[in-house]
Amino acid sequence: MTAAWLAGFALSFSLILAIGAQNAFVLRQGLRRAHLGAVVAVCCVSEGVLIFAGVAGFGALAARAPWAIEAMRWGGAAFLVAYGLRSLRAAWGAAEALDTGGAAVQSLRAAVGTALVLTWANPHVYLDTVGLIGAVATTYGPARWVFGAGALSASVLFFVLLGYGARALAPLFARPAAWRVLDAVVGVTMLALAAKLALAG
Template structure:
């Protein structure tokens, strides 16, 4: 296995998934409340694994039959990454990235899992990030798409389980906008580097 490609997939997966959003906020909330943490983390990670696999395998096959799609998706992916990086930089500049965690009542297992799956599968951004964006980037590693996909899937498992089970130690951090500003800048930098790689073809 190509470990360079694996770690590229790992870094790209982490840079996409770590941004504050409804799904991550929900996982963090469940971790802070210590409710159904294993089921929630597993549902999120397995969902990402399915979508990443679909993106890597399907886009590669489509490009073989429709080669003109590769440059279109490559430049489109780069444009999205640059736009995403700009949003992160804007969020860091305005300082609006603090995360609020609800302290409501306890929820049953079925309701919790259903809400978790809804936040994952009904979010259009998850398809853009996993199927389209990661699938497109994987085409830059011919013969090593499996390593890239494995890296991205590993990133999902590492992140969700670290967030869910490490949430109790993150309580002082999530209330500090300054910490999220630094994180937003790092994410923007990674996005910019990946966009450059897509545009330069390296």
């Protein structure tokens, strides 16, 4: 059970590390200290719904169509390879610092609405949570719910640290080199997870 939880935690944390529109928004809200609790709560609850929908859906699918699980396993491995190579390419190239400045502070409603749109209108969130995490969870059998709990724990921890630790992180991520190191770590982790998923059958 502990192994399943740690595996879910590691996969989710690795997936969510890659900076995207949602993460950049949370980081900016943290830097501005603007409606941060509400934004973090929206992101955490959304991740929980998506992760457990993936775990539940793939569990039902595994019982009815094992061939589909096999297809998703290889699709997930291919996705991880592409994701990992993209991160390594970004690490090799010239990364840019994250723009955190400027705009006027949004209202609470606007901030929550933005967080919802950046989460639910992003196709990658479905690939990562419902698709990839759900597919990997099936390899843990009855412990798949523990795997899902580990994945959700990583998401909650990440959003809390990203939002509330933003002030401390600002000087670090003002430098392009910090993003290159982060991209390199994510890339290597993704390729290792791809190998594990491909060898799980």
